[in-house]
Amino acid sequence: MGPFKTDGRKPFIIAGPCGAETREQTLETCRAIAAAGLADMLRAGVWKPRTKPGSFEGSGTRGLAWLAEAKTQTGLPVAVETASAKHVETALRYGVDAVWVGARTTVSPFAVQDIADALRGVEGVGVLIKNPVNPDPELWAGAVERFAAAGIPHERIALIHRGFSYFGEYRYRNAPMWHLIFGMRARYPELAMICDPSHIAGTRRYLQEIAQTAADLRYDGLMIESHVCPEAALSDASQQVTPAELERLLRGIRWRTDEGENPEFARTLEKYRREIDQIDSELFMLLSRRMEIAERIGEQKRDNNVAILQRNRWREIVENVTARASELGLSAEFIRTVLDAVHLESIDRQNRIMNK
Ligand code: PEP
Ligand code: MN
Numbered sequence: 001m002g003p004f005k006t007d008g009r010k011p012f013i014i015a016g017p018c019g020a021e022t023r024e025q026t027l028e029t030c031r032a033i034a035a036a037g038l039a040d041m042l043r044a045g046v047w048k049p050r051t052k053p054g055s056f057e058g059s060g061t062r063g064l065a066w067l068a069e070a071k072t073q074t075g076l077p078v079a080v081e082t083a084s085a086k087h088v089e090t091a092l093r094y095g096v097d098a099v100w101v102g103a104r105t106t107v108s109p110f111a112v113q114d115i116a117d118a119l120r121g122v123e124g125v126g127v128l129i130k131n132p133v134n135p136d137p138e139l140w141a142g143a144v145e146r147f148a149a150a151g152i153p154h155e156r157i158a159l160i161h162r163g164f165s166y167f168g169e170y171r172y173r174n175a176p177m178w179h180l181i182f183g184m185r186a187r188y189p190e191l192a193m194i195c196d197p198s199h200i201a202g203t204r205r206y207l208q209e210i211a212q213t214a215a216d217l218r219y220d221g222l223m224i225e226s227h228v229c230p231e232a233a234l235s236d237a238s239q240q241v242t243p244a245e246l247e248r249l250l251r252g253i254r255w256r257t258d259e260g261e262n263p264e265f266a267r268t269l270e271k272y273r274r275e276i277d278q279i280d281s282e283l284f285m286l287l288s289r290r291m292e293i294a295e296r297i298g299e300q301k302r303d304n305n306v307a308i309l310q311r312n313r314w315r316e317i318v319e320n321v322t323a324r325a326s327e328l329g330l331s332a333e334f335i336r337t338v339l340d341a342v343h344l345e346s347i348d349r350q351n352r353i354m355n356k
Contacts, residue, residue, distance in 0.1 A: 002126065002153070002154075002155030002156045002157075002158075002192075003041075003077065003097060003098055003124070003125075003126035003156060004041075004098075004126060004128075004156075004158040004192045004194070004220070004221070005155065005192065011215070011219070011220060011221045011222060011255060012040050012041070012158075012192060012194065012220055012221030012222075013038055013039045013040050013041070013221055013222055013224075013250065014039065014040065014041040014042070014043050014079060014128075014194065014221065014222070014223040014224075015033045015038075015039045015041075015042065015043065015223070015224050015225070015226050015243075015246055016029060016030060016033065016039075016042040016043035016044045016078075016079075016225070016226060017029050017043075017044050017045075017225060017226065017227045017233070017240065018044075018045060018048070018198075018225045018227070018233060018235045018236040018239075018240060019044060019045045019046070019048050019056060019058055019059070019063070019233075019234060019235045019236075020044040020045070020046050020058070020059050020063030020064075020066050020067055021056070021059065021233070021234050022059075022066075023062075023066045023069075025227070025228055025229070026044055026063065026066040026067065026069075026070055027066060027069060027070055027073065028228045029226060029227055029228045029243060030042050030044075030067075030070035030073070030074055030076075031070070031073060031074060032228065032242075032243035032244070033074075033226055033243045033246065034073075034074035034075070034076055035243075036243065036246070036247040036250075038246075038247060038250045038251075039076060040076070040077075040221075041076060041077045041078065041079055041097070041098065042067070042070055042071070042074065042076050042077070042078045042079070043078070043079045043080070043100070043223060043225075044063065044066075044067055044070075044078070044080065045058055045063075045080065045081045045235075046058045046059050046060055046061070046062075046063030046064055046067070046080055046081075047060065047081060047082070047083060047087055048081075048235055049081075049083065049102055049104045049105070050235070055235070056234035056235050061090060061094070063080075064080065064090065064091060064093075064094035064096070065094065067080060067094065067096070068094045068095055071095065071097075077097030077098065078095075078096050078097055078098075079096065079097065079098040079099065079100055079126070079128060080096050080098075080099060080100070081099070081100050081101075081102050082099040082100070082101070082115055083101075083102060083104075083105045083111060083115070084111065084114055084115065085114040085115060085117060085118035087099075087115075088115055088118035088119060089118060092122065092125065096125070097124075097125065097126060098125060098126030098127065098128055099115070099119070099125065099126075099127060099128070100127075100128035100129070100130060100160065101115060101127070101128070101129045101130060101143060102130055103130045103131060103132060103133045103162055103199070104133055105130075106129060106130055106131065106132040106133075106139060106140060106143050107132040107133060107134060107136075107139055109139075109142060109146070112142070112143045112146050112147075113146055116146045116147045116149070116150035116152070117150060119147070119150060119152060120150045120151055121151065124156075125156070126156050126157070126158065127147050127152055127156060127157050127158075128157075128158050128159075128160050128194070128223075129143050129144060129147070129157065129158070129159055129160065130159075130160040130162050130196070131159070131160065131161055131162060131163070131164065131180075131184075132164075133164065133165045133174075134164060134165060135164040135175075135177055135180055137180055137183055137184055137187075140159070140184060141184070141187060141188075144157060144159075144188060144191070154188070154190050154191055155190070157191055158191060158192040158193070158194055158220070158221075159184060159188070159191050159192070159193050159194065160194045160195075160196050160223055161176070161181050161193060161194070161195050161196060161200075161214075161219070162174060162196035162198075162199040162200060162223075163175055163176050163177070163196075163199060163200035164176075164177050164180075171206070172200050172201050172202060172206060172210070173199065173200065173201060173202020173203070173239070174199055174200050174202065176200050176210065176213075178213070178217065181193065181217075192220035192221060193219050193220050194219065194220060194221040194222060194223055195210070195211065195214035195219045195221075195222050195223070196222070196223040196224070197210035197211045197214065197222065197224060198223070198224050198225040198236070198239045198240070199225075199236075199239070201239055202238065202239050203238050203239055204230070204238065204239060204240070204241050204245070207224065207239070207241065207249055208249055208252060208253075211224070211249060211250075211253050212253055212254065215253045215254060215255045215256060216256060218256060222250075224241070224246060224249070224250075225239060225240045225241070226240060226241055226242065226243050226245075226246040227240040227241075227242070228242065228243065229242075230242060287342065290342065290346075291345060291346065291349055294346035294349055294350060295349050295350065295353055297350065298349060298350030298351075298352075298353035298354055299353055301350065301354060302353060302354040308347055308350045308351060308354065309347065314343065317339065317343075318336065318339060321335055321339060322335055322336070
């Protein structure tokens with residue numbers, strides 16, 4: 001069994017400060033987290049990747065010594081961020097149980113390869129791979145493959161979803177883009193998927209709702225930042241919570257089961273699922289027929305030298321369908337989203353025909 005698996009019922013919880021700042025802060029935070037009995041692993045960064053120089057860049061090896069003490073005092077395994085082979089070698093000397101690859105490192109194939117090479121032949125140590133800062137699942141998958149190729153078995157690797165950078169204003173510091181995660185889970189079903197609400201939210205206020213979404217989506221665990229005195233934290237102050245707040249947050253999450261225990265429920269669910277499968281299959285058959293007709297229209301437009309996009313016609317389609325929104329019990333926004341996707345595909349098909 002890998003270091004991130006639990007009995008399959010209990011989610012895997014990693015908690016600890018963003019950074020190990022002082023011996024007292026590290027030990028007090030870790031002891032309080034452990035005392036609540038909900039965490040499976042402690043975390044603390046000792047090398048902090050900061051946007052600008054001059055910010056708190058971590059306590060380095062001193063921090064590793066405090067983390068090693070925290071491990072002895074609490075009996076919990078510890079994880080630390082590593083961004084280079086040197087970091088890995090140093091962290092291993094202090095007995096860390098897992099290393100995590102930060103979001104700014106996952107984007108760098110050279111750095112990931114260095115870290116993977118440094119772990120070659122090292123037994124038992126876990127690797128947590130954070131999603132890259134940009135929404136590129138291939139980079140994330142590339143990191144998984146580099147560690148696997150260095151001989152780290154999948155049961156010792158877990159993925160951490162910490163959200164993606166984007167330009168502009170948004171509710172959260174990083175966009176979760178939950179749909180990208182479904183793709184990674186389908187690709188690597190055996191890897192634990194852990195959500196990091198702290199770095200998605202960027203502020204304490206949204207931790208609970210993000211953690212609950214992760215639970216609703218059957219994530220395998222959470223990584224949450226906690227600090228004995230969040231306001232005074234040297235990094236990520238606005239998103240950290242006290243160990244007491246962390247406990248309240250964790251106890252407030254409703255974790256879902258895959259299937260209920262009631263056989264009647266299971267049968268009803270099965271029946272509805274078959275209906276959904278049938279409807280999906282019909283939907284896509286219809287869409288396929290619609291695309292065939294769009295192609296016929298494309299041929300006509302090509303032979304008559306007519307432009308693909310005819311605005312009046314498109315407006316008419318949107319109006320016709322949207323007029324039935326309330327009768328269908330669908331929102332106008334939803335209808336618009338579906339129509340736009342269908343329209344894009346039709347244009348794409350006609351484009352190919354007209355420019356063949
Ligand atoms: C962290 O976990 O403190 C951290 C720096 O995370 P990320 O790489 O997700 O920004
Ligand atoms: Mn942080």
